[in-house]
Amino acid sequence: MTAALINVPKKAKRGDIIEIKTLMSHIMETGYRHTTSGQIVPRDIITSFACRYNGEEIFRADLFPATAANPFISFFTVATESGKFDFEWIGDNGFSETASASITVE
Amino acid sequence: MREQKATRRRFLRLAGSAAAIGAIPIVSVRPVEATPETMANAIRTVIGNAPVQTGKVKLDIPPLVENGNSVPMVVSVASPMTSTDYVKSIHVFNEKNPQPNLGNFFLGPRAGRAQVSTRVRLADSQKITAIARLSDGSLWSATAEVVVTLAACTEEVI
Numbered sequence: 712m713t714a715a716l717i718n719v720p721k722k723a724k725r726g727d728i729i730e731i732k733t734l735m736s737h738i739m740e741t742g743y744r745h746t747t748s749g750q751i752v753p754r755d756i757i758t759s760f761a762c763r764y765n766g767e768e769i770f771r772a773d774l775f776p777a778t779a780a781n782p783f784i785s786f787f788t789v790a791t792e793s794g795k796f797d798f799e800w801i802g803d804n805g806f807s808e809t810a811s812a813s814i815t816v817e
Numbered sequence: 818m819r820e821q822k823a824t825r826r827r828f829l830r831l832a833g834s835a836a837a838i839g840a841i842p843i844v845s846v847r848p849v850e851a852t853p854e855t856m857a858n859a860i861r862t863v864i865g866n867a868p869v870q871t872g873k874v875k876l877d878i879p880p881l882v883e884n885g886n887s888v889p890m891v892v893s894v895a896s897p898m899t900s901t902d903y904v905k906s907i908h909v910f911n912e913k914n915p916q917p918n919l920g921n922f923f924l925g926p927r928a929g930r931a932q933v934s935t936r937v938r939l940a941d942s943q944k945i946t947a948i949a950r951l952s953d954g955s956l957w958s959a960t961a962e963v964v965v966t967l968a969a970c971t972e973e974v975i
Contacts (some may be wrong), residue, residue, distance in 0.1 A: 728929035741938070743915045769928065772935075773921035777914050777971075779887040779936035786922070789929040 717798060722815045723790035731762065731770075732785040735800045737770040737809060743778035757782055757802035765794035774802075790816045834935050853944075859917035860948065867956055869948055872961035874907075876947040882906070883940040885969035893932035894949045894957065903949045903958050904931035913943040926952070938969035 714736035720729050726779025738746065754776065762770040771784045782800075798810045818910045860869075877891035893905045903926040909919035918943070938943075942964045949957050 725939055730961040738833060741915070764927070767927075771923040772933075773918075775918040775920060776916060777919045777938050779938050782937050783934070785934040786924070787928050789927055791927070795888065 715798065715800070715808060717796075717810050717812045718789075719796055719812040719814055721813075722773045722817065724764060725790060725792075725816050727753045727776070728787050729790050730785060730787050731796065731816075732783070733760070733762075733798055733810075734781060734783045735760075737800075737802065737806070739774075739778055739780040739782065743776065756767075757800050757807075758775065759801045760784055761799050762786070762788075763797045763799075763808050764788060790814060792816050839852065854962045855911050856912045856917045856946070858948070859910055863918075863921065864948060864950065864956055867954070869956040869958045871958055873951075873957035874947050874949050876909075876945060876959040877962045878945055878961050880961070880964055882939060882963055882965045884967045884968070885965040887965075887969075888938045888939050888963070888965075889934070890937050890945075890951075891932065891934045892922075892949075892959075893930075894923060894951075896927060896931045896949075896951065898929055898931055900926045901952065903952045904926070905952055907931070907933055907943065907949050909937075909947045910946050911937075911943055913938065913941040914938065915940065917923060939963060939965045940968045941965055 716734040718732035724728050737757050738755060739754055744752045756776055759776050761768060769788050771806045772799040774782060775799055793814060793816045796812045800808045831833045873895045875893045883890050892907050892909060896904045903963050904924050905923045910917050919937050920935060924931060944960055944962055946958055
């Protein structure tokens with residue numbers, strides 16, 4: 712089960728600028744919160760996100776505890792050719808998730 | 818006449834107590850907090866000592882935020898985004914969260930439009946600064962003030 716939501720247009724004209732929206736379900740525990748007994752809740756966040764378009768990296772982001780829970784990231788790219796977008800999230804405690812979406816460029 | 822006086826007295830008493838309640842200072846204790854200095858240091862760590870100019874960058878963030886746990890933020894940079902003139906990266910910093918970074922975003926000439934949206938946490942009312950590094954090495958920035966009524970990051974877990 713993947714916990715990602717990806718929004719990529721299914722079709723685009725060559726040269727179009729398209730928006731890619733991504734959402735990954737994750738608690739993004741900051742590591743700055745305490746329980747009522749005073750214990751620190753250990754940090755558990757996604758630290759990096761990357762998007763590849765037919766193998767080539769087109770976008771990358773470093774995330775911090777200041778990123779809201781269930782990180783939402785949206786960005787743009789030029790539709791150059793039909794193919795596949797690969798998304799990857801990496802985080803604390805060995806967190807690693809991938810997702811992909813395909814696009815037809817006419 | 819007598820009744821009117823009573824009403825007035827009661828009104829004054831009520832007003833007085835309301836003022837007393839209003840005068841109780843609201844103290845919030847934060848164990849950890851970044852400061853404008855740590856933000857400046859974080860900026861230096863990420864971009865070095867190169868001069869930063871104001872302009873080109875647009876930082877869209879609501880000026881008044883009710884809930885600091887999820888604040889929508891859009892950063893865009895005026896750039897033609899051609900293979901010779903494009904935005905390499907966008908870095909966003911804050912003054913008063915426990916740590917000074919909000920995000921680093923790495924783009925390329927293939928992005929078409931230099932714009933990134935995300936949602937961030939804000940622990941206090943503060944200044945947010947976005948800095949863009951262009952392909953020619955120049956740095957451009959924009960700053961926005963945000964007022965936060967419900968803080969994020971350090972609240973107790975119930």
